[in-house]
Amino acid sequence: MKQTALTDLNLLARRPLFSGRVWTALAVAVALLALLPLLNLVFPPGHALHVSAYAVALLGKFMCYAMAALALDLVWGYAGILSLGHGLFFALGGYAHGMYLMRAIGRDGVYQSNLPDFMVFLDSKSYPWYWSFTEHFWYAMLLVVLVPGVLAFVFGYFAFRSRIKGVYFSIITQALTFAAMLLFFRNDTGFGGNNGFTDFKRILGFDITAPGTRATLYWITLAALAGALILARMVTQSKLGRVLTAVRDAESRLRFIGYDPLGFKLFVWTLSAVLCGIAGALYVPQVGIINPSEMSTETSIEMVIWVATGGRGTLIGPIIGAGAVNGLKTWFTSVLPEFWLYALGLIFVLVTLFLPTGIVGLARRIAARFQEKKA
Numbered sequence: 001m002k003q004t005a006l007t008d009l010n011l012l013a014r015r016p017l018f019s020g021r022v023w024t025a026l027a028v029a030v031a032l033l034a035l036l037p038l039l040n041l042v043f044p045p046g047h048a049l050h051v052s053a054y055a056v057a058l059l060g061k062f063m064c065y066a067m068a069a070l071a072l073d074l075v076w077g078y079a080g081i082l083s084l085g086h087g088l089f090f091a092l093g094g095y096a097h098g099m100y101l102m103r104a105i106g107r108d109g110v111y112q113s114n115l116p117d118f119m120v121f122l123d124s125k126s127y128p129w130y131w132s133f134t135e136h137f138w139y140a141m142l143l144v145v146l147v148p149g150v151l152a153f154v155f156g157y158f159a160f161r162s163r164i165k166g167v168y169f170s171i172i173t174q175a176l177t178f179a180a181m182l183l184f185f186r187n188d189t190g191f192g193g194n195n196g197f198t199d200f201k202r203i204l205g206f207d208i209t210a211p212g213t214r215a216t217l218y219w220i221t222l223a224a225l226a227g228a229l230i231l232a233r234m235v236t237q238s239k240l241g242r243v244l245t246a247v248r249d250a251e252s253r254l255r256f257i258g259y260d261p262l263g264f265k266l267f268v269w270t271l272s273a274v275l276c277g278i279a280g281a282l283y284v285p286q287v288g289i290i291n292p293s294e295m296s297t298e299t300s301i302e303m304v305i306w307v308a309t310g311g312r313g314t315l316i317g318p319i320i321g322a323g324a325v326n327g328l329k330t331w332f333t334s335v336l337p338e339f340w341l342y343a344l345g346l347i348f349v350l351v352t353l354f355l356p357t358g359i360v361g362l363a364r365r366i367a368a369r370f371q372e373k374k375a
Contacts (some may be wrong), residue, residue: 022316026229033059033222037215053214057286058330060218062323064283067225069306069318070232071275076304077313078236079268080248081165085173086276087299088180089148093277094290095184096147098197099131100140101208101285105201117199118192128190137204144281145274152273153266160265165251174297181295196291203285214286221282225319228275232315235268244268298341305348311358320359 036051036059043050068090075081102116111120115127133139155176159169187193206213235241246254247261254261284290293299302325310321325347333340355362 026316030222030226033063034219037218041211041215053211056214056218060214060221060286061283062326063218063221063225064279064286065303065306065326066319066322067221067228067279067282068276068303069310069322070225070228070315071272071279072303073307073312073315073318074232074235074268074275075272076307077315077318078241078248079244079265080251081265081269082167082170082304083173083272084170084297084300084304085177086272086303087297088177088295089152089273089276090280090283090299090303091180091184091290091292091294092148092151093144093280094284094294095191095197095280096143096277097140097281097284098200098290099134099143100137101200101203102197103131103135104203105199108201109199116192116197118187118195119190122187124190131190141281144277148273148277148280149270153270156266156269157262160262160269174300177295177300178297181292181297184292184295192291194291196289197284198289198291200285200288208285208288217282217286221286224278224282228278229315229319232275235271236315240264240267302344305344305351307358309347309351309355309358311360314358314360317358317360324359 037056039049039051040053040056045052068086071089072083072086075083105116107114109117109120111117113120115124119127134143159172164172183189184191184196185194191197200208202208203213203217236244243254243259243261243264246259247265251261280290280294306322306325307318308321309325310319311317325344328347329340329344332343336343351358357364
């Protein structure tokens with residue numbers, strides 16, 4: 001019975017490893033991206049090779065988005081679980097790191113108090129109990145992993161055990177995110193209300209606005225994205241990955257041959273939430289702000305569009321999609337900001353109708369036709 005199950009799983013889903021050309025292209029892309037902060041540090045403004053600090057920060061932000069898109073692709077592209085709530089995990093990781101950054105301000109705020117400015121403004125006398133130990137960097141990093149991970153595990157356990165899936169699961173994740181956003185908008189929750197956390201001064205004792213600190217954060221983000229891609233590839237190419245793809249394609253058959261999908265779905269769902277939380281934690285010091293708008297349903301839907309545009313179930317596709325859509329957003333919002341949401345909706349419609357396999361799928365079809373003509 002077990003051997004039959006393994007045979008069925010291998011037939012249901014077996015994806016090839018990255019080719020040598022793909023690995024070479026990835027290595028070149030990483031090297032080029034790693035070079036950009038050096039061009040900012042070494043060459044002065046006005047030099048032909050100088051890269052502006054704005055460009056470095058923007059690319060760092062895009063890489064955080066790419067990591068979040070990669071996390072979503074693990075659950076949607078490989079397990080068939082469409083989440084409309086990954087913006088929540090992204091924001092929770094950002095808030096966990098933001099608590100440390102706010103504590104690191106010390107008495108350098110506007111009110112020169114040991115409390116953050118927003119707490120002084122709201123006449124708070126002390127930190128809430130859940131801010132305990134957040135002055136320690138290691139504890140904040142622990143929260144970055146545990147808060148999204150534990151929430152995802154508990155939510156996923158009850159949802160998957162109840163066999164909630166499809167559009168119903170998507171709606172529930174959207175509702176959870178919206179409820180959390182409303183909670184964080186309240187001033188009495190101790191997270192800055194509508195304004196959130198901002199005006200950070202330092203991280204681990206270093207000036208957070210210094211070019212060297214910015215470059216280091218950029219390199220850490222690049223390394224985290226590369227590490228997340230390697231981890232995701234290892235997961236999807238393992239037996240676990242084949243089970244996940246079987247969950248996506250034929251969950252009923254999977255149950256029939258003796259596998260319980262609960263543990264597999266719960267694992268990848270929790271892993272995806274943790275990766276998203278880490279992306280949010282890397283996002284905050286580079287952008288300089290975190291507020292409840294990062295939990296909005298629009299943010300989660302944008303993540304879905306990134307994955308769909310690049311090509312879900314490919315791992316590389318979501319990274320490309322996040323970069324392409326956000327690059328277009330940066331340009332579009334500087335020219336016609338009031339029409340961006342309409343443009344975003346149009347992108348999703350066009351991708352759904354004419355590019356169902358995304359940019360990566362289109363590239364593969366072009367390459368296949370080229371090979372046919374060459375043969």
